[in-house]
Each structure stands twice: as structure tokens, then as C-alpha cells.
Amino acid sequence: MGIEMLFKVAGIGILAAVVVQLLKQNGREEVATIAAIVGLLIATMLMVSMVSELLETIRSTFSLS
Amino acid sequence: MEKLLLIALIGTGLCVMLRAIRPEYAFVSIVVTGVLLIGSVAAEATGLMDTLRKLGERFGVSEAFCAALLKMAAIAWLTSFGGNLCRDNGQSAAAGSVELGGRIALLGCAMPAVVTMLETGAAMLGGALS
Numbered sequence: 780m781g782i783e784m785l786f787k788v789a790g791i792g793i794l795a796a797v798v799v800q801l802l803k804q805n806g807r808e809e810v811a812t813i814a815a816i817v818g819l820l821i822a823t824m825l826m827v828s829m830v831s832e833l834l835e836t837i838r839s840t841f842s843l844s
Numbered sequence: 845m846e847k848l849l850l851i852a853l854i855g856t857g858l859c860v861m862l863r864a865i866r867p868e869y870a871f872v873s874i875v876v877t878g879v880l881l882i883g884s885v886a887a888e889a890t891g892l893m894d895t896l897r898k899l900g901e902r903f904g905v906s907e908a909f910c911a912a913l914l915k916m917a918a919i920a921w922l923t924s925f926g927g928n929l930c931r932d933n934g935q936s937a938a939a940g941s942v943e944l945g946g947r948i949a950l951l952g953c954a955m956p957a958v959v960t961m962l963e964t965g966a967a968m969l970g971g972a973l974s
């Protein structure tokens with residue numbers, strides 16, 4: 780866990796933006812919507828796993844059960 | 845320390861950039877920044893917390909009270925983190941609820957100590973009166 784996670788999220792965001800723009804220009808609106816949702820879902824899953832990792836870290840720092 | 849500064853600066857920059865392209869990723873990136881920051885602080889604080897615990901043991905502070913104190917510190921830390929994140933993203937109501945929940949949890953942690961203190965006071969008063 781480090782600064783590369785931040786770049787990963789930013790990369791997913793930029794990639795999703797590009798893919799959505801391309802799909803919209805090709806006239807595939809619904810595929811573009813699905814692509815946007817999937818990109819956000821991937822980023823959110825990354826975020827949730829990091830938050831759970833943070834909770835584990837804090838649990839061990841404060842030596843809670 | 846300089847790692848924290850680096851993470852905060854890069855995270856803020858990426859968040860500003862992503863907000864212009866796709867605003868929903870700005871939220872994810874600011875949460876990831878906060879988690880990274882607080883995670884590295886927590887990793888550094890482990891030694892400090894162990895020292896505090898050892899100090900408490902050396903001066904005869906009860907283990908239960910030490911654990912309650914550390915638990916309260918963790919709750920306060922997490923709730924302020926979550927509340928600030930919600931407030932940053934414009935959700936003051938959610939931030940208020942998170943902080944209220946944190947306060948109630950803190951009160952619940954403090955209750956055994958309060959009861960012990962009251963019992964000690966009552967025992968002292970009872971001893972003086974009889």
C-alpha cells in the first residue's frame with residue numbers, strides 16, 4: 780500500500796473517461812454508461828479494500844481485539 | 845513526514861484534475877489519499893502506543909483502563925476522519941451523524957471508568973460516614 784494506489788485510481792478514472800468519450804462518439808450511449816459504471820465500481824472496490832486494510836492497521840496499532 | 849506531504853500533495857493534485865474530468869473519481873481519490881495518510885500515521889504510531897501501554901503497566905495503571913483509553917483514541921481518530929471526508933464532499937448531515945455516533949461510542953467506552961470512579965467515591969464517603 781503506497782502512493783501507487785493513488786495513481787491506480789487516477790489511471791482508472793482517466794481510462795474510464797477516455798473509453799466513455801470514445802463509446803459516446805461511436806453512438807453507443809448505453810455501452811458508455813455501463814463502462815462508466817464498471818469503472819467506478821472497480822475504483823470503489825479498490826477504495827473499500829483499502830479502507831478495510833486501514834481498519835486492520837488501526838486495530839493492530841491500538842491493539843484492539 | 846515528507847512521505848505524508850508527498851501523498852497529500854499528489855492526492856490533492858489528482859483530485860483537482862479528476863474533478864474536472866469525472867467528478868465521481870475525485871471522491872474515490874480523496875478517500876484513497878486520506879486512507880494512505882492515516883494508514884502511514886497509524887503505522888508510525890504503533891511504537892508510541894506500545895510505549896504508552898508499557899508506561900501504564902510500569903506505573904500500575906489498570907490494563908482495562910489503558911485498553912479503554914486506546915480504544916477511545918482509535919474511535920475519535922476514525923470518526924474525525926470519516927466526518928471530515930463527508931464534510932469535504934459536501935455531506936454535512938452524514939458528517940454530523942458520524943460524529944454523533946462516535947461521541948456515543950466514546951461515552952460507552954468511558955462508562956465503566958465513570959462507574960468505577962463513582963463506586964470509589966461512594967466507598968470513601970461510606971467509610972467516612974460510618
